[in-house]
Amino acid sequence: MAKCKVVFQPSGRRGEFEEGTTLLEAAKSLGIPLESLCGGEGWCGKCKVIIEKGMENLTPMGSAEAKLLTDREIAANYRLACRAAIKGDVVASVPEVSVAAVQVVRKPLLELPVELNPAVKKYYVELPPPSLEDPTGDVERLLASLEAAHGLKNLKVDYEVLKSLPETLREGEWKVTVTVWDGKEIVKVEPGKVEDVYGVAIDIGTTTMVGFLINLKTGRIVSHYSMMNPQVPLGEDVMSRITHAILKEDGLEQLHERVIRGVNFIISKLVEAAEIKPEDVCEVVLVGNTCMHHLFLKLYPEYLGKSPFTPVVHDAVNVKARDLKLQVLASGNVHFLPIEAGFVGADNVGVLIATEPWKKEHVQLIIDIGTNGEIVVGNREKLFSASCATGPAFEGAHIKYGMRAAPGAIEDLKIDPETFEVTYETIGGEKPRGICGSGIIKAIAEMFKAGIILPSGKINVELSTRRVRETSEGSEFVLVWRDETAIGEDITVTQKDVRAIQLAKAALYCGAKILMKHFGAEKVDEVVLAGAFGTYIDKEAAMVIGMFPDCDLNKVVSVGNAAGEGARLALLSKEKREEARRIARTIKYIELSIDPDFQREFMEAMVFPHMKDSFPHIQHLLPKTSKEGFK
């Protein structure tokens, strides 16, 4: 087949490729860091390139691709690299906006200490070889030796193990390592002595999925990997996915297949990084909200989405990896943590077994911030949980210049209340390319403090500064002028961005207030922020915009991805799994939308920081207009 030359600018890297290769594949093989969140599937729209020469040598643009490009981009010869396959020579230029930012490597999980008692354990055993005097079968021979050497009794043997057993025993010359699940079932037999046991913990978020490969002998994370949930193109939030599952023929099948594909992709990356085989992964533990839980397990989610919001199953689910087509040990167990109720799912159970509020005397408000926000209020006496429809704004989605926490993302800033001048910091100190999740909270808080945003959320267009301006799409505030950015455009915060944050923070605040009412608390003693985003948030800024009720700022703590940490703990400890089952059964779930105070609480919480509640701990930071605007 003819080879085609491809040159990428500005690096000038070039190579020859088979006809049919996509520009994304070509870029990857030349080591060019082209952004791609969806893994080349054509839906994230991030791998834009400008075709300098040879547009006629590319497969034509389809309608799906055209939708992800603006008219201006199409006119300027933009293409999505993953959609454009070569038929001849091409010169393409990679715009700055498409350069893949290396996600900042931050500590992926707290790695809380836990007494190691994983469900999967390995046992080394030596068998007497069979003879005409003792021609006992392979299984019985193995079981007898396991009982003699390790006291293991009444073990079942998984069917997949049965099929490979005769060859394994003889390859190992009757010396083998046996992997036992839950003290009950042999799930793997390997020739010789094998020490390490691996498991994978996965947190399936509505928007982002993250996986951790964990060595079950040491409890340590060996590798981790995150990616967008491949279900995103079929619906951005849980309700739209439920709708997709119900209304589309094969809708559930599609959603299920995508999340399984995503999890398999993560696992492939985890084992690749650790240089182990997929079948070395002997168990997978998952957390996720109830909708993610149902879609992953291919459970029909219709009744989750309508009153009285009943899930298919609350208790922890154990399924063979092969029944889910997960590409790990076929006999391996897949354990999904239990769910509570409504949309408060296994992710919140994960947060709870990581934070253990039932051991505390003081009242905690635990907030897990993701596309769906789950909150818990309580202490050792009782615990209440609820789900808040925050939407993905806190993650930087639906924010015009929102981006991942990657080099060039504005993560901190200050606005001078007199001059409205902005000083900012970006991740890696690079030229700004956008605003990450924690940056947008800070920006809104600073704009509010400086009077650029009114308590109602409206941008004050009457301010005398060039930075506040009106466009055809509404008013906006310029954070960074074009000549300072890496993208050749002004980076702004728009009125739409403010509204998105306002809705999200109101949902959280309103949920907290209703749970506090149920618990009988006027105030909370501690606020625990979970979720990767919660780790980097500026607590003061979060309180200034009214994300949660007033509290001593020293008592606002971040615990990182506690849901993922919970999955890790459940992977490492059978006791933690039991704790998870117990808490999922006993926590009291509150359906916010049917609470008589819901409408009022939500409306009041729309105001920055709140229509009525006072914030003694940060009162000094609030603008004087704060209370007056609505009185």
Place this chain on the structure above:
Amino acid sequence: MAKCKVVFQPSGRRGEFEEGTTLLEAAKSLGIPLESLCGGEGWCGKCKVIIEKGMENLTPMGSAEAKLLTDREIAANYRLACRAAIKGDVVASVPEVSVAAVQVVRKPLLELPVELNPAVKKYYVELPPPSLEDPTGDVERLLASLEAAHGLKNLKVDYEVLKSLPETLREGEWKVTVTVWDGKEIVKVEPGKVEDVYGVAIDIGTTTMVGFLINLKTGRIVSHYSMMNPQVPLGEDVMSRITHAILKEDGLEQLHERVIRGVNFIISKLVEAAEIKPEDVCEVVLVGNTCMHHLFLKLYPEYLGKSPFTPVVHDAVNVKARDLKLQVLASGNVHFLPIEAGFVGADNVGVLIATEPWKKEHVQLIIDIGTNGEIVVGNREKLFSASCATGPAFEGAHIKYGMRAAPGAIEDLKIDPETFEVTYETIGGEKPRGICGSGIIKAIAEMFKAGIILPSGKINVELSTRRVRETSEGSEFVLVWRDETAIGEDITVTQKDVRAIQLAKAALYCGAKILMKHFGAEKVDEVVLAGAFGTYIDKEAAMVIGMFPDCDLNKVVSVGNAAGEGARLALLSKEKREEARRIARTIKYIELSIDPDFQREFMEAMVFPHMKDSFPHIQHLLPKTSKEGFK
């Protein structure tokens, strides 16, 4: 597409068919009973037709087809109907030999009484519908109701059930019937009240497979179906199949896939006859020899076939139907009875739980006659088992005019010792078409009694009768002259036929003698003949040829397909399964081939009825030459 006319003679039935239709398909759709043992797969060679017109309108003959036809048949325009697809008009004539004989419907199993305690049971339950006050999930709601109504606790829920549960509960308006396996796991939930529970018992023979659909509420057989084992073309006996599995790439895969296909075909016929759905079959219990057991479960059989002859597993195996791709309830259990050792497999365990020799005072010899013969000697004190390589001769295979027990099969006969004239009876009183298994034993015994066969097994060609003659393939005895038969040929017993029976009976006799030696018995008190063939055998004739040691003829009993009966009992009773596990562990297996007396015993048993042993109970029937020939 063009339609082609096909006419079948002599019936004159005709029809128009799409191009590409095979003559077998055309015959079936016209209701013409064309024989086909292999289901149209091109290996049984039974669906011969003679092309009267239009040979050029058929797909050409391949080498596989040509091998199954004689040169004479090819010259006479014979084709196999399943291999010949039409491209134009054809007139075909169906020779008498190809007319499908309706297998005589005989009582398929003894249907021994048993206390019904099947592993699968159904429970009807009514659930309170969920409400906003009680939004508990579907699984927990179901489990709570099952515990309240039936005291069932700690039930697991199969993953397949989980997936369909929400729809089923709502379709049944919260009234459902739950199928529970082994008191432990929910394997099915159906809307409304369902009373009947079904299971399938299958006996996988080396040559023949038979299945029984059983109503687990009544214990009765609802339908039964038998067919050739589709593995036959890959090897006629167990050793040749093991060789195939070891030496051919994908050999095990091929053999496994064929037996699964066969079992699925049987199940499809069973449920069709009973007018139920495949998923109404909630459990499948199987018996078969160790090789069939391994191939069905896809266990590598290499070490079974070589010293020290170790199987992969002795104990009963439980596997989900979906893991074996059996087309019954996906969550349903597949239970293969335990095996003893060597080739004495689950079929013999089935025979034992049906006959219960451990309850007897007197010494029994139990013979299960199939392609592989298994024998047991013992009583309540101890039991010994062994496997005898009888080959398929007793089933009429490798016998020149051997056929199934179908109309036209000679099943009984007498030979006048003076005139050598033969009087015979056929099944259904039809013109003879061949000799069935019981007929060939009778024929050999009568020939021996009349001096046509000498004790050495040689046909006495010096007899002055036209019926004994020499051909290019050896000597033979004419049972029925051509003008009396339905096939237009003489029906004969050849020297090769006699040798095949001689080897088979010697293998059985020799095995019985060695087990008697181990037990310490000079003689046995009772002979139990198991196997479908054992039911129709003439006991006297069997003893005359020396199939087993001397015994009071009144103490020779037939118990039919006791292996299949054992599968039925295990399907109906958990206690019988436990009995099976216990006996499989405790019976003492004897490897005949390594016994020091094996060669001598075998050689002595080759003689009719035996070289040395006396037969006081039938001495009066034996020819005077009997003892003299070897003294």
